[in-house]
Amino acid sequence: MNQEQLLSLLEKNSRYDTKDLADVLNETEEHILEAMSEMERQKIICGYHTVINWDKTNTDKVMALIEIGATPEREYGYDRIARNIYRYPEVDSMYLMSGTSEFMVIIYGKTMQEISEFVAMKLACVEYVKSTATFFVLKQYKADGEILEEAEVKEERLIVTP
Amino acid sequence: MMYDTLLSRKVKEIKPSGIRKFFDLASQMEGVISLGVGEPDFHTPWLICESAIYSIENGQTHYTANQGLFELRKQICAYMERRFHLTYDPQKNVIVTVGGSEAIDISLRSIVDPGDEVILLQPGYVAYTPCVELAGATPKFIELTEENQFKLTPELLEAAISDKTKAILINFPSNPTGGVMTKEDYAKIVPIIKKHQLIVISDEIYAELSYSEEHCSLANFDEIKDQVIIISGFSKAFAMTGWRLGFTLANETFTSAMNKIHQYIIMSAPTAAQYGAIEALRHGEKEVQKMKESYEQRRNFVVNGCNRIGLKTHLPQGAFYIFPSIQNTGMTSEQFCEELLKEQKVACVPGTAFGEAGEGFIRISYAYSIEHLKEAIARIDIFLKNRKF
Numbered sequence: 418m419n420q421e422q423l424l425s426l427l428e429k430n431s432r433y434d435t436k437d438l439a440d441v442l443n444e445t446e447e448h449i450l451e452a453m454s455e456m457e458r459q460k461i462i463c464g465y466h467t468v469i470n471w472d473k474t475n476t477d478k479v480m481a482l483i484e485i486g487a488t489p490e491r492e493y494g495y496d497r498i499a500r501n502i503y504r505y506p507e508v509d510s511m512y513l514m515s516g517t518s519e520f521m522v523i524i525y526g527k528t529m530q531e532i533s534e535f536v537a538m539k540l541a542c543v544e545y546v547k548s549t550a551t552f553f554v555l556k557q558y559k560a561d562g563e564i565l566e567e568a569e570v571k572e573e574r575l576i577v578t579p
Numbered sequence: 580m581m582y583d584t585l586l587s588r589k590v591k592e593i594k595p596s597g598i599r600k601f602f603d604l605a606s607q608m609e610g611v612i613s614l615g616v617g618e619p620d621f622h623t624p625w626l627i628c629e630s631a632i633y634s635i636e637n638g639q640t641h642y643t644a645n646q647g648l649f650e651l652r653k654q655i656c657a658y659m660e661r662r663f664h665l666t667y668d669p670q671k672n673v674i675v676t677v678g679g680s681e682a683i684d685i686s687l688r689s690i691v692d693p694g695d696e697v698i699l700l701q702p703g704y705v706a707y708t709p710c711v712e713l714a715g716a717t718p719k720f721i722e723l724t725e726e727n728q729f730k731l732t733p734e735l736l737e738a739a740i741s742d743k744t745k746a747i748l749i750n751f752p753s754n755p756t757g758g759v760m761t762k763e764d765y766a767k768i769v770p771i772i773k774k775h776q777l778i779v780i781s782d783e784i785y786a787e788l789s790y791s792e793e794h795c796s797l798a799n800f801d802e803i804k805d806q807v808i809i810i811s812g813f814s815k816a817f818a819m820t821g822w823r824l825g826f827t828l829a830n831e832t833f834t835s836a837m838n839k840i841h842q843y844i845i846m847s848a849p850t851a852a853q854y855g856a857i858e859a860l861r862h863g864e865k866e867v868q869k870m871k872e873s874y875e876q877r878r879n880f881v882v883n884g885c886n887r888i889g890l891k892t893h894l895p896q897g898a899f900y901i902f903p904s905i906q907n908t909g910m911t912s913e914q915f916c917e918e919l920l921k922e923q924k925v926a927c928v929p930g931t932a933f934g935e936a937g938e939g940f941i942r943i944s945y946a947y948s949i950e951h952l953k954e955a956i957a958r959i960d961i962f963l964k965n966r967k968f
Contacts (some may be wrong), residue, residue: 422872429891437949441876446845577602577615577926579705579754 418444424461428451429562431465453553470565472557475498479553483536484518484550495519498545507535518550529553591707597932601916606924612955613926614943618753619899623872624859625865628751629743631855639850645842646834647826648853654860655826663786665798665809674838675848675856679784681823681841682810683710686749686780690808691716695745700731701909701934702752702902704782705829708934716745722936725904728893729758732768736797740771746778746904749797751895752785755933755942756880757878759897764796765868772965778833779807784825785898787816787867790875794897798828805830816867817859822852874899877945877952884956885943889963892959899946902930906939908966916941922965 419442426433439446456462471478487498494514502522503511510523526532539547557565586699588674605611644787646652652669659665663728667673676682683706690699693715699707709968711718721739723729751760772779779797786794798807812825885903905915912929919925945952
């Protein structure tokens with residue numbers, strides 16, 4: 418079983434039928450299901466999400482990137498501070514970074530106001546957090562490898578060619 | 580005035596393409612799902628497009644040297660060495676052509692005279708026969724069979740050679756069969772090529788799309804390397820069909836002869852395309868490997884799917900075609916494809932478009948997304964079930 422190829426296929430399209438995946442990878446359906454379950458158990462596969470362009474819906478959704486400066490804790494380093502941040506459901510993604518700040522956090526909220534309040538009232542108050550800088554996303558062009566704005570390209574190829 | 584009486588005899592004698600008929604039929608219908616396209620569905624990688632655009636912005640819009648930009652020829656030689664262990668001199672052995680198509684034409688025209696025979700393999704790419712005829716030579720056909728996985732055997736080759744045989748034109752990985760020749764397969768025919776001093780025109784446009792093992796060329800055999808003219812290009816591996824860029828690799832004598840024709844009929848290949856190709860060879864190989872992996876997955880998908888619905892096919896080891904047998908349906912290839920098109924709106928190409936040896940087969944291209952292939956297979960399944968095959 419080519420685990421990397423299976424993961425790449427699922428990363429591109431988590432809605433593939435297991436039967437189709439089996440045909441693509443020359444495996445049995447059972448093997449595919451077993452491999453997926455095992456990778457879910459090991460947290461290699463962490464979810465099956467959908468890439469959504471919220472700008473095209475009527476839903477109010479604002480995205481912000483937040484740099485967080487923090488002081489490491491003796492014995493725990495940054496991990497316990499991180500845990501105290503990522504447990505907030507508003508936090509969508511979180512990374513420990515090299516560079517001027519320690520963490521980068523991606524947050525979604527209904528309005529800029531809501532995000533600002535969350536940063537001021539919650540994130541900035543987490544113990545060992547010493548600074549925050551908030552960057553609101555004005556427009557998203559590409560997410561998870563998908564270009565969001567471009568119109569679907571029409572099939573340009575001739576219908577039959579040598 | 581009867582203009583057709585003014586046409587050249589040679590042109591009048593060229594048979595109409597079997598593919599043209601299906602194109603005309605399919606393009607008049609709505610909702611057709613095609614499996615008939617002989618080109619990648621991927622767009623040209625952006626890094627290649629960007630380099631070509633930059634070259635235009637930079638005013639690089641003039642003719643290049645007849646043989647092509649020297650930097651491109653250098654990159655082609657480095658690429659052939661790196662990927663296929665073949666050594667060529669960018670000054671003496673390379674011509675950058677307008678697609679592999681021009682390369683087929685100039686290679687044939689530079690080596691044959693009227694009365695010469697050129698051996699062609701069938702099923703084979705549709706342009707070879709007319710190109711041989713236009714060059715003034717006579718095609719002599721070898722019929723490849725499914726039992727031999729559409730490979731060329733020494734027995735078949737030996738039987739096809741006559742006093743008039745000048746050259747053989749081969750194409751592995753093959754369009755339309757997806758067949759390949761391994762190093763061991765070639766080793767069996769090398770002594771025959773050497774003994775009869777045959778010129779080999781080797782169309783290796785699908786070389787990068789070899790799945791089970793590394794591509795081998797007849798030019799990898801030192802004893803006949805100088806008898807081989809390699810034709811290759813950027814269309815298939817780099818998804819650059821519309822850029823029309825290919826190349827020839829051959830000994831200095833052949834290269835200089837081909838260049839005589841090339842300089843008068845073409846002058847030089849499109850300049851922006853050449854700059855794009857330089858970038859393709861410098862930094863595009865990662866993209867090639869990604870596309871290859873995807874083709875291999877689609878091949879598995881389509882072969883498994885076709886075999887499941889009773890369209891028996893072997894697992895081809897190259898290119899992006901499968902060549903399943905439809906003999907158990909009792910229909911001719913044309914009949915099968917025509918009825919499939921009319922009834923289920925799926926366009927395939929009848930095997931006979933690639934020569935009479937293609938009777939009993941159809942060509943399915945898998946240069947499509949999995950979703951597209953899935954829908955097409957489902958429609959073919961209904962077509963077969965309706966006829967209780």
